[in-house]
Amino acid sequence: MKQDLTAPKHLSDRLVELCTSSQSVSSLLAENPSLPPGEAWVRLFGGWKSSKPAHHDAKKENGGREPGGESEDELMKAAKCGSWGPTQPSELFLKIYHDALCTLEDDPLHGMVSPSLMGSCGVVPLTVISVIPDVARHMSNVIVRAEKEVYLATNYWQNSVASKFLTDAIRELDRRAGQRGTKIVMKIIYDRGSPKQLFEPHYIVPEKEYTGKNVNVPHPSEIPNIDLQVMNFHTPLVGTFHSKYMVVDRKIGILQSNNIQDNDNLEMMIQLEGPIVDSLYDVALLSWHKQLDPPLPSHNTPAAQGGLGTWPNGGVLNGGALDGKATNGSAVTANGHLASHSGSGRVREPGVVDSTEQLESNNQNRADIVTGPSTTRSAIHPLPGQEYSTEPRQPSNQPGLRGELLNGAPEAATEGYVARGTQALPQPRIQDPNPLHGPLPEHNTETPHYDADIAGEVARVQVAVSPTANETRMQAVARLLNHSINKAFEGDRAPECPPGEEMTPYVAHAAHAAQAPVPMALVNRAPHGPPTHRSVATPQNAAWLSALRNAQRSVFIQTPTLNAEPLIPAIRDACERGVDVVCYVCLGYNDAGELLPRQGGHNEMIAHSLYQSLSAAARQHLHYFWYVAKDQKRPLVQSMRKRSCHIKLMIVDEHIGIQGNGNQDTQSWFHSQEINVMLDSAEVCGAWIDGLRRNQNTHVYGALRKDTGVWVDGEGKEAEGVIGVDPGKFSWAKGFVGAIKRVRGLGGF
Incomplete structure (x- = not known):
């Protein structure tokens, strides 16, 4: 019998009661900040008994259901299990959320968040689809704007250019805190494999270790205004802490695909604001597990009671409505410098503190405020005297782009899909991101240039990817993609x-002062250490399978690897139903590691077997591509380390998005701790589709043949360096080599 999720089909009253209660790990720590989060969880949910029958076999149960199988009563229960704000979730969102919730019947810890905080709402002011330095640039800007605290989680931290962006920001934050006379609490948690984790999965890293050459975080003596703790977390044997997120002041959440290290990957990051940040904060507490010493200062100031940090005047959420209005004006001043806008119209340099003014976080004369008055509005609205066209983009048929394809023209279905994407940043601002043509130097580790707000960041990054006087646009893109390695x-x-096809590394979303917060839910999975495949019933896995089962039109998947055993039949079933499934996968990503026994196989093998398993009609609904970088005309195998992709994203029917840490591979499905957010917004998903189209050439040059499931060029040749669909008799030996590289931080993770 085929393997599927083992979740019950009905939400029990006791689970609904948990989800609708006011209790959470966060709420207990608000009452007692010295309480270890792990102990708080036991107090709340330690007596939970699984609702599965005693004879239940997770490996044999067939949990498959027909699309639309949830009753109206079940969907009503699911709707009760979230605080959705002013916008109610769609039926498709509720079906997916329902199935994710059902996995908690076995153990609420499967969700890696307190059940009462799993369903929420929020906004996405910014998405980054670019290389790691661009993600690190934004993280560094968010860090230096911190008022009270920073919690940073990553799978792997390696001393690198990427880490230097962050350590420079930590030093700058220390300087600003010193000027203000305040103290910052900072927590860093990562997973750098250590024998100590066999005895203590969560161990506090000593100063000598985290300040050493491998990690190189500042010594406490360098940052006297920051109280720093570092933790190394791994669940033996294979329960990797694969999470990558950041929470700042319990106002800003960052959820990303990348680790803190240098490589050639294209990555994806989103910024979250609003009540959903409380959910991510709860995840952070659970991940830390131990007593927080000192506690996080925001333990009693939930994001749901505060403002949307990026929007003017806080953009306060009050009774499900947004208050406050966005300010007009450019992010660039008349002399070409980036501006921080104050209520009185004065312009302040980032980092400048006027000691005569009060230093509360809502003081709009502050240049480093998180709740600052200028956001993406000055990036997405015209300058005085300018007018932006709002005409939708049309698919491009210019010979220069379409006439040189190596393996045939793009499929009409995929071309139409990616052409429908739109984003808030107007085309004139993309082509000329610095209309006043003043100095706007790149923010880098040699000469940092921190910005006062997202609008300034968008302008600065778009300038950096625009051609200089002696460059073509594609040369500018190559310069960005080559970056440090x-x-x-x-x-x-x-x-x-x-x-209309220019690269936009920073995708600014429309101001949510006019657009209400959208329904969101965390669909995570907790770490599972034993090397078995029994840990399948988790919110993450249930959400992915439910999305494929309930989609009516399309499912888009971008992932570095795709081989999880439960996923393959779900893709096949969706295609047989007539749903278009678009898969963007990285050729050769971690091939060696995926060839280990019980890891599912490498990407070429899976693509070939999927196409061979489909009926002739269903093959027309599977659109499989190898990732092709924006400056390239063919896929490059990941072992070359020149142009790879590490994005983890699913978009369903163009309005449900699931983004975060989880790959579509065996490790992420059965073992690693993963954090993902699901949201219900056609606007956000449309901007993601537009950014994905602009920032890679996958849809133009990466399509596999539908008869063989193999990519070939115009001469019928496969990509250089591929293993092929048949890895051979001794593929397991290559797998062990790949596993060693992963442990050393060299493989894909």
Whole structure:
């Protein structure tokens, strides 16, 4: 019998009661900040008994259901299990959320968040789809704007250019805190494999270790205004802490795909604000597990009672409505410098503190405030005298882009899908991101340039990816993609892109002062240490399978690897139902590791077998691509370490998005701790689709043949360096090599 999720099909009254209660790990720590979060969880949920029958076999149960199988009563129960704010979730969202909730019947800890905080709402002011330095740039800006606390979680931290962005920001935050006369509490948690974790999965890292050459975090003596703790967490044997997120002042949440290290990956990060940040904060507490010493200062100031940090005047959530209005004006001043806007119209340099003014976080004359008055509005609205067209983008048919394809024209279905994406940043601002043409130097580790708000960041990054006087646009893109590890790499350079196809590393979303917070839910999985495949019934896995089962039109998946055993039949079933499934996968990503026994197989093998298993009609609904970088015309195998992709994203029927840490591979499905957010917004998903189209050439050059499930160029040749669909008799040996690389931080994770 085919393997599927083992969740019950009905939500019990006791689980609904948990989800609708006011109690959470966060609420207990608000009452007693010295309480270890792990102990708080036991107090709340330690007596929970599984609702599964005693004879239940997780490996044999067939939990498959027909699309739309949830009754109206079940969906009503699911709707009660979330605080959705002013916008009610769609039926599709509730079906997916219902199935994710059902996995908690066995153990609420499967969700890695207090059940009362699993369903929430929030906004996404910014998405980053770019290389790691661009993600680190934004993280560094968020860090230096911190008022009270920073909690940073990553799977792997390696001394690198990426980490230097963050350590420089920590030093700058210390300087600003010293000027203000305040103290910052900072927690860093990562998973750097250590024998100590066999005895203590959560161990506090000593100063000598985290300040050493491998990690190189500032010594406490360098940052006297920051109280720093570092933890190394791993659940033996294979329960990797694969999470990658950050929570700042319990106002800003960052959820990303990348680790803190240098590599060639294209990555994805989103910024979250509003009540959903309380959910991410709860995750952070549970991950830390031990007593927080000192406690996080925001333990008694939930995001749901505060403002939306990026929006002007706090954008306060009050009774499900947003108060406050966005300010007009450019992010660039008349002399070309980035502006921080004050209520009185004065312009302040980032980091400047006027000692004569009060230093509360809502003081709009502060240049480093999180709740600052300027956001993306000045990036997405025209300057005085400018007008932006609101006409939707049309698919490009310019010969320069379409006439040089190596493996045939893009499929009409996929081309139409990616063409429907739109984003808030107007085309004139993309083509000319600095209309006043003043100095706007790149923010880097040699000469940091911190911005006062997101609008300034968007302008600065778009300038950096725009051509200089002696550059073509594609040369500028290559300069960005080469960044710190592939200087001067050219490869098979793609032709110039036409207007409407320019790369936009920072995707600014519409101001949510006019657009209400949207329904969101965390669909996570807790770590599972034993090397078995029994830990399948988790909110993450249930959400992915339910999305494929309930989709009516389309499912888009981008992932570095795709081989999870329960996922393959779900994709097949969706295609047989006539749902278009678009898969963007990285050729050769972690091939060696995926060839280990029980790991599912490498990407080429899976793509080939999927196409071979489909009926002739269903093959037309599977659209499989190898990732192709924005400046290239062919996929490059990941072992070359020149152009790879590490994005983890699913978009369902163009309005449900699931983004976060989880790969579509065996490790993420059965073992690692993963944090993902599901949201219900056609606007956000449309902006993601637009950014994905602009920032890679996958849909143009990466399509696999539908008859063989293999990519070939115009001469019928496969990509250089591929293993092929048949890895051979001794593939397990390659797998052990890949496993060693993973432990050393060299493999894909």
